[in-house]
Amino acid sequence: MLKYWHKLTSLVDRLLRHDDHRTEIFTYICFAAAPVAGSVASVAVNAGAVGGVIEICRRIIPLTRDRLALLLTSSLYLYSFAYTLSLAFNPEPSWKNLVPILPLLMFPFLYSSWCISHKATVAAAVLGGSALACYGGAVIAAVQFHLYGTRAEGGAGNAIVFATVICLAASMVLAGVFYARKEQAIALLGAYCAGTIAILYSGSRATWIALLLSSAVILWISRDRWVWRVSRRTLIGISVAIAAIVLVASQTIPHRVGELVTDWHQIKLEDDYDSSLGRRLTLWEIALSSIAANPFIGTGPQSTKPVIAAGFALKGLDVQYSHFHNGFLTAWVETGIVGLFSLIVLFLIAVVTGVRILRDATAVETRLGGTMLVVTAATYLTTGMSGIIVGHDILDAMLLAFLAVGSYLAAGTSVLATSLATTAAVDVRHEGGRQP
Numbered sequence: 001m002l003k004y005w006h007k008l009t010s011l012v013d014r015l016l017r018h019d020d021h022r023t024e025i026f027t028y029i030c031f032a033a034a035p036v037a038g039s040v041a042s043v044a045v046n047a048g049a050v051g052g053v054i055e056i057c058r059r060i061i062p063l064t065r066d067r068l069a070l071l072l073t074s075s076l077y078l079y080s081f082a083y084t085l086s087l088a089f090n091p092e093p094s095w096k097n098l099v100p101i102l103p104l105l106m107f108p109f110l111y112s113s114w115c116i117s118h119k120a121t122v123a124a125a126v127l128g129g130s131a132l133a134c135y136g137g138a139v140i141a142a143v144q145f146h147l148y149g150t151r152a153e154g155g156a157g158n159a160i161v162f163a164t165v166i167c168l169a170a171s172m173v174l175a176g177v178f179y180a181r182k183e184q185a186i187a188l189l190g191a192y193c194a195g196t197i198a199i200l201y202s203g204s205r206a207t208w209i210a211l212l213l214s215s216a217v218i219l220w221i222s223r224d225r226w227v228w229r230v231s232r233r234t235l236i237g238i239s240v241a242i243a244a245i246v247l248v249a250s251q252t253i254p255h256r257v258g259e260l261v262t263d264w265h266q267i268k269l270e271d272d273y274d275s276s277l278g279r280r281l282t283l284w285e286i287a288l289s290s291i292a293a294n295p296f297i298g299t300g301p302q303s304t305k306p307v308i309a310a311g312f313a314l315k316g317l318d319v320q321y322s323h324f325h326n327g328f329l330t331a332w333v334e335t336g337i338v339g340l341f342s343l344i345v346l347f348l349i350a351v352v353t354g355v356r357i358l359r360d361a362t363a364v365e366t367r368l369g370g371t372m373l374v375v376t377a378a379t380y381l382t383t384g385m386s387g388i389i390v391g392h393d394i395l396d397a398m399l400l401a402f403l404a405v406g407s408y409l410a411a412g413t414s415v416l417a418t419s420l421a422t423t424a425a426v427d428v429r430h431e432g433g434r435q436p
Helices: 002-016 020-037 040-057 067-088 095-105 107-114 119-147 159-177 182-202 205-221 232-270 276-293 301-314 327-360 364-384 393-411 416-430
Strands: none
Touching: 020 040, 020 107, 020 119, 020 159, 020 393, 040 095, 040 107, 040 393, 067 095, 067 107, 067 301, 067 327, 067 393, 095 107, 095 301, 095 393, 107 393, 119 159, 119 182, 119 364, 119 393, 159 182, 159 205, 159 364, 159 393, 182 205, 182 232, 205 232, 205 364, 232 276, 276 301, 276 327, 301 327, 327 364, 327 393, 364 393
16 A cells, blocks of 8 residues: 555656656646546646646746747637627627637647657657557447447547547557657557547548548658568558458448438438438538628627527427537637637648648657647648537647647747756755755
């Protein structure tokens, strides 16, 4: 018992210590938790942001001045401003609707807290955490699909959210395959296959496309690293993994595509919109009508549910949704044209910067950072066309984490040495000025 107590106190000590080890543990939690433990990831990311505020107030670290982080912060703050303005200028504002944008406002502090690290440590933790997310997500997905007969939701509690965060993790481990040592590369490739299987089990059609797009981007980025010397055992392992993916795909893809075809025929032949596809089309129609009524300021986040319910009532359906199953339409309705513009600019900054970094950089950590930025934009843009971009705690947390770490690795400045020096000076003062 005493042994476990010492391990626990050691872990707590690491978490409270301002050094590279704390950031490593924190990064592992943020990047491994979302598919398996759901909102634990959002709690961790928000805690990291609050920790950044405390450390900045205590002058342990400075608030970031990195140009890329400031550009991303400006876009997030512009979105938050448009969101608040639309909320205030529309009827019946409920200030509890401001809660979803609070994490977005914490981005610069979250980014600053990650700067207390060596980039190599963060990059390794991102790959390790993402691999754990893929393996853990695949196990839970298989159990949910085969034992309970449901679409896999993992620990996220929602199939689309689960698939999105697994897609981000799988993309990162695939990128890591081309930079890791042989043994690590095999483990990361296995994680990519596990993540792919988990996404197939989720039945999220948009995420299947997102994974294909992200994988194609990564393979193109790493095209000069394709030539490997692999053993027969490695080739056998890859073949088994591909066979497993094909087997799972044969159980999920035909069924989900068949549902899509059935829904389309139901709409065209019977004018019946009471189906997955029909409801999405209805949601988009309602959103476009709402945008036409108030395109500049929007109708405010407080009106989304009533507007959707009223729109479905016109079609004789009693259906409740919290968003329009399209992140851009949702942003336009809730925040107006300025909010939509800020989201587009956010992803443009990520893509343009990532492409520039990948074109010029040679350092492994820098290239992984650039890849993170491009993959994040590709995943959220693709899944957001039929899902949600911002407004869900897990998706918001992972968006902020990927943008923060990606921009730090790609173009950030480490303040680890400064932080350690400041902490040592504080400890000396607390000890009455005695030098170690």
